[in-house]
Amino acid sequence: MDGIHKNHALTVVQRVLVVLLVIYLILPFAWMVVYSIYPSQNLRSTPMDFSLSDITLSSYVSLLGDQSFIVAMRNSLIIALSTTVICMILGSLCAYVLARFRFKGSQTLLLAMMTVQAIPAIVLAVPLFVLLRGVGLFDTQLGLILTYTAFILPLVIWMMVSFFESIPVNLEKAARIDGCSRLDILRKVVIPLSGPGFAATAIFAFITAWSDFFLAKVLTGTNTLTLPVKTASFQGLFAMDYTSAATAGVITALPVLILALVAQRWIVQGITEGAVKG
Amino acid sequence: MTRARVSVGERQDRRFAIAASAPAVLTICALFIYPMVYAVVLSLYHLNDKLPAQTRFVGLGNYAQLLGDQDFIHALGRTATFCVFTVFGGVALAIGIAVLLNVKFRGRTITRVLLLVPWAVPPVVNGIMWKLIFDGSYGVANEVLMAVGLTDTRIQWLATPKLALAVLIFAELWKLTPFLALMALASIQSIPSNVYRAAMIDGANAWQRFWRVTLPNMRGTVMFLLIVQSMWSIKVFDSIYVLTGGTGGPAEATTTINFLAYLTTFSYLDRGYGAAMSIAIMVIVCLVAVFWVLLLGRRKDA
Amino acid sequence: VSPTAGDSEASGSAASSPLKPDSGDVTGELTILDDNTNLVFQDGLIDVFQEQTGITVKTYEMGNFNDLHDRFATLFAAQDSSFDIIMTWAGWSAEFGKAGWLQELDSSALPSDLIRPALDAVSWDSKVYGMPKFASVQTMFWNKEHFSAAGLDPDTVPENWDDFVAAAKACTTADHYGYCCDMGNPAGAYQNYLRALLLAGGELYDADWNPQLNSEAGIEGLTKMVELLNLHKAMDPASLQITNASDLNDVFAQGNTSIVFNWPFQWAAATKDGAKTTAATTGNGLIPGINVRSASIDGSEGYAINVNSPNKQAALKWLQFASSATAQAQIVGQEGWFPVSQTTLDDPATAEALPVVTTYKQSTDYVTKRYGTPWSSELDQLLSVQVNQAMNQQITPEEALNNAQEELKPIVERYMA
């Protein structure tokens, strides 16, 4: 538990638990992968037929050959990336101010932003639609980007504030004496320094934007159909296709998974730093 | 007596502060103020799109109706069940995982990395995934159970109300617990190791060290986890939508309050009532958060 | 901000008179939001339409059926006019028509030979809000191989419920059940209940739209379903979790059940490559009745015009085109749906292109209903809870339907007030 005595030796129970945990973590996703590479008959026969020779990527080929799927992928990528970039720029600027300048109401502002998290998206769908249509942004990528930005910014700010607060004030003083403006400090000192936190937050923003389903469903037409909406559509009234759904699921999850795994060091560290404060 | 001097630097700082925070604040305001006001006003109206003639201002009438609405109360009950399992179960499981992964062993890093897998799986995919597993005809869960002899007929997980809710809880736990576990782990690791050493010398065994040192020191984090998970659980939508084919079924077993608000607004087109429901949900989320803060927040040291 | 300001406007325009076809030349650009059932429009019919009328189809979007309701709700609530034409069917025509979102059509705009259930699917309260694009009626499909294996005559269709139960029981083996249906979601629960009720010779509403869910026929119908599952054990328990007809398609086409009552496209699914059934081994016939010879439910789809559309005349042309012989021939021939006009139905070429049309023709002699109402969503939802409990034997069919009746009454009153 605290690893003082039994530093490197796990008890049998612990070993079993770790193995179970690992299985628990990967198996569901692995099963979806299996579903996407075997013809459905193989998995619907009893017993299931896992002959390696039956493995086929045809479902991937056909999905990736489907223009609308590619468009959805592109939409999702553009929207999630732009949202992330905007969130990180606006968010770190605002978080920096909240972390470094104490002014009346800064705490209130931070709290008020968090209550945004409590709002169910359902109530906002129609008014948001009206709003976006009113300014000509309905069914445009920018419309979704702005919406996501508004939803994700408060969390980004919340996270970044805690990372920024952990940066020694003296570093900023040093930078000011070295001739940095506030913006320089943010760009050259604060952000590079909150590296893991920054990366973790960015990935968090990306995943949130990438994964959103409900708002995308309501606020998009064909032009901006996103991947989760497309993926969910594989179980329509007249079109449930488990293999395609599984394949789409894998494809939808894969970029985020890869991103998360590549940046795992930062994420774990970022979460750690943020949580220590919480 | 004192001249309050504002130096050039301070003035510049002030200007910077305003300029830097404005874009974010304005974006949030721009996209939330109108919809929120719209929603609040809407919630004061009787407005069913299918009954345009009956549209009228009812003040808090919708809210009053909520209090006596059996559907809402049942949904509230289901939400409570769902929350009890996902919040308490989730946080407890997260702490358990964190404690397990706090022990040094080979492969610990990779195990921690694997915690990110469920987090990275979008809710929609999560729903599909569990559907593949718990499908009543072809799901692998039944195959496995039948293979080990725990059942001889296929269990209709998603057709049996209680089981469907259980599957939903399970799916949600799978997705969110690992992330909570990472946070719990971070919190455990921030407890200085010497405190454990002190406890060992004081004669506390592993179990006592967990209950008397680890857990009390995680109070802040546990509170945070409870708040976050409560928020997620009360507002759960995507998983239900995908797992139940957009119905909240079977037999409304997975119709939580948020899903009911969705059905009311989008299926029944009873938008005024739906808005009132959504705002009630928002209030409930805030109340629950405040509840955790009051229960576990930092009490002033004497 | 006044969320209601626009709605009075909307109801205002809804009050405008039914749309009559303009005799003059109609031009314009159309935007259409369809579901993804029909590919024939995209694959050529649009071009034909443009050629015929000189009207351009600027956008033809195919949305996922499951997402469409939410999208329509959003679009209409915001008085949006980005689509001139939307796809509709029985439930939505009533619902959106009642909401004043669909343009009412004058009878002069309608072809005279529309088949009744198909017309019902685009009407509510004797107002017509659109035109059908295809008709869909459930018929019975059976696996002839299973019948033979069970010692039944593969070419004899059970003509009444008892025969049907006997056949389903006989076909039930360790491998598969004799019968399977899709009652996993509210719409499915409603459909299966309604079909049973009709087969028992009942009616869902009286002439004044007073619901009679718990009528004798209703209770009898539901009881038969419960018995099929729990007493005869001839119904696949997975029926309670299958949420859509295409899954049912698959179950049948993979030989995992012997009998289904399904939409016409079951034929296409059962005979396509990869299916374990073929045209030769798939039987098709009327659904066996309980107290009547047969009855069925309707699933026709059509098009309606957005009340906010600035191009109503052009839109009307599209509606007429979709129900015209040209379009119908393709929908029937290439996609396996039933035609909406008597003329096409009577055309011998039609039966040749789609063998199941023969059964469809027979079925027009019997009751085919859907009862699309503005409260369909609410009804589906509340009924599904009760039906699920009855099927799981937590309550009796009678209790279930009494409950449902009690819940439905105030809702209907509200809408009919």
Place this chain on the structure above:
Amino acid sequence: MAEIKLTNVGKKYPGKNADYAVQGISYTVLDKQFVSLLGPSGCGKSTTLNMIAGLESVTEGTIEIDGVRVESLEPHKRDLAFVFQDYALYPHLSVYDNIAFGLRMRKMPKKEIDARVKESAEKLELLPLLAKKPRALSGGQRQRVALARAIARRPGVLLFDEPLSNLDALLREKTRSELRILHNDIGATSIYVTHDQEEAMSLSDKIAVMSRGHLEQYGSPDEIYNTPATEFVAGFVGKPRMNLFTAVPAGPGAFTLEGSPFVVDGVSVRSDQPVRIGLRPSECGVRPAGSDDADGTVVVVEPLGSHTDVIVDIAGYHFVVRVTGFADLQVGQPVRVVTAGAVRHVFDATTGLRLNADD
């Protein structure tokens, strides 16, 4: 050339009812002087330094550098460099880039930057470390990087905020000497904040002793040590701490620690009121005595190698005496305290101001 003049400088941090963090500070630091700000934690040393640097605004008074008022000049326009207690190295930059950062911000030509970095790195023996990141360095090395960064800019003024307090004892002492050598070498006017009186004494030309936001004394180490202007200074400077006790008059030029036989005579101050008397431990002695003529009893004997500290309990007051070598005394032994060779520091019992002139 850089002369720094503070006139009546005061600072209030924002916040309701906030007290002055610093008030009425005036002194002049001459060009090339090394001045320490000495005082306990929270006395306003860092605040003063930050105002000089321009990192905090000045609430009252003026600060001039070379006769030019700088209160509203931005930090980087003041020709000064700052060395922080926690070094404040940019963790994401290599040693080289840390040193070069300030030069780059000043848009110096690349070549000159390189030359300057190399030069200052050489001066501080950092050449082999230029490519490393700060986290790969030891505490002492980080400290040297911070210094190198400061001097690379060749500023007229060098400000230090407790630059050694994060080093361990050995390293602290070593770096202290190097700092002094460095100062002699580069000759920038230096202001050095510390709460360690030994550090201040050993490094400075002048020391400004502060307490609770006020300046207690400004003078050379010699003055500070030998003629502390206030009881506070007397108690703060010198190690071990000066023995300071309230004494009541006991005859002409004599005072006694009340309730004890311990008498200090030869005091040049006349007073019929109790005064505070200060005696440095190292100027006193101790010798065994019989229990009848003893001033008190030994409570602790601390051998420290070259000398031993003996603590004598005199009527409840712990009087410290530092004797050379190892003392042959036992705990509990009655002793007499010898004060003959000790300078008498006398302070007013209420104001704490020095009463006797320099002697």
Place this chain on the structure above:
Amino acid sequence: MAEIKLTNVGKKYPGKNADYAVQGISYTVLDKQFVSLLGPSGCGKSTTLNMIAGLESVTEGTIEIDGVRVESLEPHKRDLAFVFQDYALYPHLSVYDNIAFGLRMRKMPKKEIDARVKESAEKLELLPLLAKKPRALSGGQRQRVALARAIARRPGVLLFDEPLSNLDALLREKTRSELRILHNDIGATSIYVTHDQEEAMSLSDKIAVMSRGHLEQYGSPDEIYNTPATEFVAGFVGKPRMNLFTAVPAGPGAFTLEGSPFVVDGVSVRSDQPVRIGLRPSECGVRPAGSDDADGTVVVVEPLGSHTDVIVDIAGYHFVVRVTGFADLQVGQPVRVVTAGAVRHVFDATTGLRLNADD
């Protein structure tokens, strides 16, 4: 009663190719003795202490407490208490509960717990703070809580791991005296880890000087200071650091710092090989000289109040001399270094072992 005996104790941390963190340590701590483990960072002090406490397993050798081997006894069965450098207070418990925790774990009756807590809190002047949480306390107060927690258990053995190093200089000195008084008062056998030689000297009955996992010398402060057993001990103990340089024979009993006119005579060691000679700064003197007869030139003059450190550059070697009072010397001035009164410490140039017997 608690006597601790280490016999040939060694420790290897797990890990491939790991070296011994500690090896071949043997010594005996007598009952009620106060023993310091002194050495630079990483030399294995904490490791040794943790093995005694039972917080680390012992790889080799035996540890006996009162003649009983304890290597496989759990920590809380060893009748000892531990004071940590970071205090390791339970952050979530009040001061009272922190002190009571260990007693509760031992299932002591409530009443007695209360009495013990009050007693030890009183001893450390914590009574007004009992209800506070650790984070509301100052460093010094936390330190006292850690001490109170340790003594409340009335253990036979008290272990300290650098308990003062997180305190500032003033507080450190104050607490040091209190610690000594406390030890005399409660009389537990104490083992105290520190890297501050002054602390070790002032507190201990015996000191174990360690370096790189080995025991360099075990002896009284007097022995350690006056007859350091190795060059390492000589250099580590004493402040300022002993001047240690390589000297070549220059006639009978005389050695010279090569390349300089500086000669040390009267050395009792014969050698025709270069040796390492050590001279304590405070035992040497310095006097102005002409440029012809000078040993070197002054590079730094550090006045420290009661004394002044003068650094003389002798052929590149920085020789430190500590003179009493303020020295009237200028940087750059040629001087002679007077070593007449200084003890000659002579060490083998390769092994570092002391060559001359005690003198």
